[in-house]
Amino acid sequence: MHVPAGDWGDGGIVYWLRDEMNMHPEYVPGFLELLTVLPEEAFNYKIAARPDRRRQFENELTSQMEVALSILTACLNITELKEQVLEAFSSWLRLRHGLPGAVLACHPLVHAALSSLNCDPLSEASVNVISELIHHTTSPSSGGISAQTSLIQVIVPQVLGLKAHLRDSSKDEEDVKAIARLFADIGDSYVELIATGSDESMVIVHALIEVTSHPEYDIASMTFNFWHSLQLTLMKRDSYISLGNEASIEAERNRRLHIFRSAYESLVSLVSFRVQYPQDYQGLSYEDLKEFKQTRYAVADVLIDAASILGGDTTLKILFMKLLEANAQSGNEFSEWHPAEAILFCIWAISNYVSVVEAEVMPQVMALLQTLPQQAQLLQTACLLVGAYSKWLNAAPASLSILPSVIRILLSGMGTSEYCAAAAALAFRHICDDCRKNLCGYFDGLFDIYCMAINGGSGYKVSAEDSLHLVEALSMVVTELPSDQAKNALERLCLSAASPLKEAAEEGLDKKHARELTVHIDRFAYLFRYVNHPEAVAAEINKHWAIFRVIFDVRPWDMRTMESLCRACKYAVRTSGRYIINTIGEMLAKVQFLYQQHHQPCFLYLSSEVIKIFGSDPSCADYLKSLIETLFAHTTCLLTSIKEFTARPDLADDCFLLASRCIRYCPHLFIHSAIFPSLVDCSMVGITVQHREACHSILTFLSDIFDLEKSVKEEQYIRIRDSVVIPRGPTISRILIASLTGALPSSRLETVTYTMLALTRTYGMKAVGWAKESVCRIPGTAVTEAEQTKFLKVLSDVAHGADLNVNSVLGNVEEISDVCRRNRTVQEIVQAALKPLELNLVDPLLPVS
Numbered sequence: 086m087h088v089p090a091g092d093w094g095d096g097g098i099v100y101w102l103r104d105e106m107n108m109h110p111e112y113v114p115g116f117l118e119l120l121t122v123l124p125e126e127a128f129n130y131k132i133a134a135r136p137d138r139r140r141q142f143e144n145e146l147t148s149q150m151e152v153a154l155s156i157l158t159a160c161l162n163i164t165e166l167k168e169q170v171l172e173a174f175s176s177w178l179r180l181r182h183g184l185p186g187a188v189l190a191c192h193p194l195v196h197a198a199l200s201s202l203n204c205d206p207l208s209e210a211s212v213n214v215i216s217e218l219i220h221h222t223t224s225p226s227s228g229g230i231s232a233q234t235s236l237i238q239v240i241v242p243q244v245l246g247l248k249a250h251l252r253d254s255s256k257d258e259e260d261v262k263a264i265a266r267l268f269a270d271i272g273d274s275y276v277e278l279i280a281t282g283s284d285e286s287m288v289i290v291h292a293l294i295e296v297t298s299h300p301e302y303d304i305a306s307m308t309f310n311f312w313h314s315l316q317l318t319l320m321k322r323d324s325y326i327s328l329g330n331e332a333s334i335e336a337e338r339n340r341r342l343h344i345f346r347s348a349y350e351s352l353v354s355l356v357s358f359r360v361q362y363p364q365d366y367q368g369l370s371y372e373d374l375k376e377f378k379q380t381r382y383a384v385a386d387v388l389i390d391a392a393s394i395l396g397g398d399t400t401l402k403i404l405f406m407k408l409l410e411a412n413a414q415s416g417n418e419f420s421e422w423h424p425a426e427a428i429l430f431c432i433w434a435i436s437n438y439v440s441v442v443e444a445e446v447m448p449q450v451m452a453l454l455q456t457l458p459q460q461a462q463l464l465q466t467a468c469l470l471v472g473a474y475s476k477w478l479n480a481a482p483a484s485l486s487i488l489p490s491v492i493r494i495l496l497s498g499m500g501t502s503e504y505c506a507a508a509a510a511l512a513f514r515h516i517c518d519d520c521r522k523n524l525c526g527y528f529d530g531l532f533d534i535y536c537m538a539i540n541g542g543s544g545y546k547v548s549a550e551d552s553l554h555l556v557e558a559l560s561m562v563v564t565e566l567p568s569d570q571a572k573n574a575l576e577r578l579c580l581s582a583a584s585p586l587k588e589a590a591e592e593g594l595d596k597k598h599a600r601e602l603t604v605h606i607d608r609f610a611y612l613f614r615y616v617n618h619p620e621a622v623a624a625e626i627n628k629h630w631a632i633f634r635v636i637f638d639v640r641p642w643d644m645r646t647m648e649s650l651c652r653a654c655k656y657a658v659r660t661s662g663r664y665i666i667n668t669i670g671e672m673l674a675k676v677q678f679l680y681q682q683h684h685q686p687c688f689l690y691l692s693s694e695v696i697k698i699f700g701s702d703p704s705c706a707d708y709l710k711s712l713i714e715t716l717f718a719h720t721t722c723l724l725t726s727i728k729e730f731t732a733r734p735d736l737a738d739d740c741f742l743l744a745s746r747c748i749r750y751c752p753h754l755f756i757h758s759a760i761f762p763s764l765v766d767c768s769m770v771g772i773t774v775q776h777r778e779a780c781h782s783i784l785t786f787l788s789d790i791f792d793l794e795k796s797v798k799e800e801q802y803i804r805i806r807d808s809v810v811i812p813r814g815p816t817i818s819r820i821l822i823a824s825l826t827g828a829l830p831s832s833r834l835e836t837v838t839y840t841m842l843a844l845t846r847t848y849g850m851k852a853v854g855w856a857k858e859s860v861c862r863i864p865g866t867a868v869t870e871a872e873q874t875k876f877l878k879v880l881s882d883v884a885h886g887a888d889l890n891v892n893s894v895l896g897n898v899e900e901i902s903d904v905c906r907r908n909r910t911v912q913e914i915v916q917a918a919l920k921p922l923e924l925n926l927v928d929p930l931l932p933v934s
Contacts, residue, residue: 133908171210178217186233272311385434397438436473472512517558560615623664689739700750734776818855823921826905
């Protein structure tokens, strides 16, 4: 790729190879290896080539495709080189050159590969060739399926002829995998043809069912993507749009669904057993258990595909029959729990597709759950299933009579194991969410369950983290209560969280581990978040502010405790809104004072929530102005270098999130503030921080400034913005271009590009001039003048009002980015020229932090 075509003599490297092979036949194997890696080089991005040279090299190879294939055809005569020749052929096919299907259909190399499929052992190179040919037939550059029909008609029958090998127990497993791979390639590549339901396509479908039925999961799972793609194709409207009217579309869709119905019914039976726990599951290693769980979720996805085609109720019936079979085989007592657990897991997987009015199977399933043995894995799955069908439980005619027995199952789960308790707590939350109206009259009983669970009573094994599901569950029921009852219920719940904190305060808060406090504070946070009674929540935060204040005063140094406490306050502010006005002043005063001493980032995100709620309230303007000026002034003093940004990424993240919120909700306080220029300077220091969230917040803040007209219309704000940005424009532009070309990871290109476009839209050709000044710093050895011009033209188009979004310009940005990142030396040259860490803040009229 680094060598110009002319240096190989007339015609380029492939012609050179042909001539050398003719002159030195003893070195043919080595030349074949070189011929194999040439196309691979075209797609190897570790090679430090410019994008235009990469494209040029690919075009050179494509133009010499016929010569390369003629060389390979000639080498077919050497029997011991056949495998190597086929590997080289598959490599050249990856170039996706538009060779006509009719030419390939009768090409000696294609027939050599097809004939090798019947070898024993199977030729790996021939499998690679056929796989590449299948992909070639669907490539746009080859004209697509319609232009490759003759080749498809040669390949598919030959591959389908291998179907018998799937059941041949004497066949090597690797050979069976290779055959299954070809079947899967055919299914994935021709799914739209198969979806028509023709007789020919059903032959392929039956072959793929054969693969899915293979006892080895690694082989069977190769077809899972096909079943998903087929389901999407059958269901999406675009597949039928050419039919025109709605009646025709609906008729054709129903016809196709009917044709594939039996295939998906078979699929449900074929995959459901694969989720069964192995007999020795307790002896599985961590990695094996992780792989088993991944298998279960992959099968769950296949069952969802089947439910999409068959309907959830029909799929449920198929699975329930298997559950009854499992019960009958174990003597109607589930003494062998593994098969029953597997089917219950499958029923859980399709829960979103089962109708809430299903009245035939689900009542039997719920009744059957009550007869299950107290086995941990079985009970855990039963609890998950109960939670997944919470909407069905709410809609069931006998809901009130079913709920008590269902809750008893969950209580059994809470006392069985920690994993089971976690599933039960989650299910409890779902039931209280969807059945809240039916549960309103049972709050006292639910509260007793909650108290026992969080206190570990009755042998419950609910962890502190999972207990938050129970808090959320009761919060949803409280939300449904009338105001006076909700106030009393919330009071009881808050008291259960406050009492341990008060006891801890009496014993000495500073002696406690953070977890001993946060478990109770987090429960406050969930109550304030999910109880949708603003006045009641405001009353409770006012009532318990005293203990919150004590914790603020005693443990401001403790990040975990402060984060938990600020989270609780944030949700109290969000839910209560203006009802919390009596407490908000003292809360902000506390935050403002403690932030200057302990620099906790959570104080900033609490302030951010306050700004969102109260930013436009004139009565709060004075103390909000004081708050943001104090917080930002202190933060800019802390974040004075990229080293500080790297050491305090959370602080930077929350600082600029708060700043963006100030632009949206209180520009009258923020833009006019003396701290605004300093904060812009601070953002420039931190643009190249490697921490993803911090970097994103900084770039979003700058974009919000450049796009200020979208959020405010007052000319005074625009004038202040321009007086700050224009003197700094050249530096901002230079840092952004440095970020695009290597100072930040390439995964940030889209965000940086948006900021660059926002700057260019606002400042037009002035911004293009800043960009040109920066780009011209880069030596021509790193970026050519043509590459610079191409990049600047995109910015110029934007400056002149072209309606270009990020996606439409990203290709050009990626090109200059690739050029500047093509190897470490070039990247260092570019960054040394752009100097992103040098700010040049020289304007004496503007304060610099």
